Amino acid sequence: xxxxxxxxxxxxxxxxxxxxxxxxxASLQQGEVTALxxxxxxxAELEKAGNYGAAKIxxxxxxxxxxxxxxxxxxxxxxxxxxxxxxxxxxxxxALGDPVAARVAIKTNAGFVSNVTSLPDTSGGxxxxxxxxxxxxxxxxxxxTSDVKIIAIRxxxxxxxxxxxxxxxxxxxxxxxxxxxxxxxxxxEKQEGDVLLPEAEIVVSGGRGLxxxxxxxxxxxxxxxxxxxxxxxxxxSDMDWRPHHEHVGQTGVKVSxxxxxxxxxxxxxxxxxxxxxxxxxxxxxxxxxxxFFKAADYGIVGDAFxxxxxxxxxxxxxR
Ligand SMILES: Cc1cc2nc3c(=O)[nH]c(=O)nc-3n(C[C@H](O)[C@H](O)[C@H](O)COP(=O)(O)OP(=O)(O)OC[C@H]3O[C@@H](n4cnc5c(N)ncnc54)[C@H](O)[C@@H]3O)c2cc1C
Numbered sequence: 001x002x003x004x005x006x007x008x009x010x011x012x013x014x015x016x017x018x019x020x021x022x023x024x025x026a027s028l029q030q031g032e033v034t035a036l037x038x039x040x041x042x043x044a045e046l047e048k049a050g051n052y053g054a055a056k057i058x059x060x061x062x063x064x065x066x067x068x069x070x071x072x073x074x075x076x077x078x079x080x081x082x083x084x085x086x087x088x089x090x091x092x093x094x095a096l097g098d099p100v101a102a103r104v105a106i107k108t109n110a111g112f113v114s115n116v117t118s119l120p121d122t123s124g125g126x127x128x129x130x131x132x133x134x135x136x137x138x139x140x141x142x143x144x145t146s147d148v149k150i151i152a153i154r155x156x157x158x159x160x161x162x163x164x165x166x167x168x169x170x171x172x173x174x175x176x177x178x179x180x181x182x183x184x185x186x187x188x189e190k191q192e193g194d195v196l197l198p199e200a201e202i203v204v205s206g207g208r209g210l211x212x213x214x215x216x217x218x219x220x221x222x223x224x225x226x227x228x229x230x231x232x233x234x235x236x237s238d239m240d241w242r243p244h245h246e247h248v249g250q251t252g253v254k255v256s257x258x259x260x261x262x263x264x265x266x267x268x269x270x271x272x273x274x275x276x277x278x279x280x281x282x283x284x285x286x287x288x289x290x291x292f293f294k295a296a297d298y299g300i301v302g303d304a305f306x307x308x309x310x311x312x313x314x315x316x317x318x319r
Pocket of ligand 1: 206207208209210232233234235236247248249250251252263264265266267268269270271274284285286287290302303304305
């Protein structure tokens with residue numbers, strides 16, 4: 001048996017969430033792990049996947065695949081499933097991964113489960129996966145009985161472990177036609193900042209309690225010392241205190257970091273819908289009745305303008 005992993009890149013690097021997918025695929029112990037990358041990228045960067053458990057890397061090195069065109073990606077991935085005779089396909093859940101996987105599931109008659117949070121239970125010859133549902137509030141167990149199984153894993157659900165292995169890169173000659181590029185990406189607006197919010201392991205978010213954009217320095221300083229991405233509540237981005245791509249919640253980015261720190265955010269249900277999947281939630285709010293405390297693992301009742309700089313200094317001192 002073999003396992004195929006679809007890996008995505010950003011800014012010339014393999015995405016961390018895709019490396020997590022490689023680790024997951026190797027942990028399945030269901031045969032050799034082959035990774036597939038589409039678009040142009042340095043070979044040395046691709047070889048990194050070997051250090052996370054891939055035995056081989058297929059590279060569809062076609063300039064037209066530099067942008068994630070869903071139809072073309074699905075076509076190439078389906079061809080790779082056929083070539084490798086993979087029975088399990090693993091990928092990171094993402095805005096690109098989900099629609100690509102859904103198309104491939106149709107093409108290959110596969111079962112597809114997304115937002116998977118742990119390794120499958122294969123006892124008794126079955127294949128049961130657990131996935132996060134209701135924005136992280138509950139889990140569903142689903143049995144996969146199809147011959148080919150496609151699993152999209154939730155970001156940060158897998159610990160990134162280096163295996164010390166290496167993998168050779170092989171060119172993958174996918175058959176593509178103009179019809180695969182019926183949709184063209186004509187422009188992209190890039191998120192600013194060192195750490196991308198959807199990929200972040202730690203997020204520091206600010207709400208209306210910060211009073212104005214001029215006070216965001218305390219959020220940025222704390223984020224910097226933690227190597228975190230910055231986020232915000234909806235009204236904050238609506239008022240242009242922060243860019244819209246930082247807006248977290250039901251109508252914004254849904255995050256699943258290991259640590260989410262909410263500063264001056266009340267914890268409305270629409271905000272919680274975007275952060276429920278966080279492993280640990282820390283809330284800093286001056287109102288001890290703020291609803292966010294009910295969802296928090298740790299809470300500090302206090303004024304953000306006193307608490308946050310002290311926390312930042314303490315973290316700096318501890319390093
Ligand atoms: C259809 C719909 C969709 C929505 N989608 C989203 C969404 O995706 N994301 C989202 O965030 N919201 C969303 N909202 C809005 C949501 O209902 C809340 O209004 C919003 O989350 C509140 O933002 P906030 O917590 O920053 O502000 P507030 O509710 O004003 O809360 C500010 C908090 O800061 C605290 N505070 C004040 N001063 C300090 C201080 N000095 N130190 C510490 N704490 C302080 C206060 O005690 C308070 O708890 C949506 C609403 C609707 C109707």
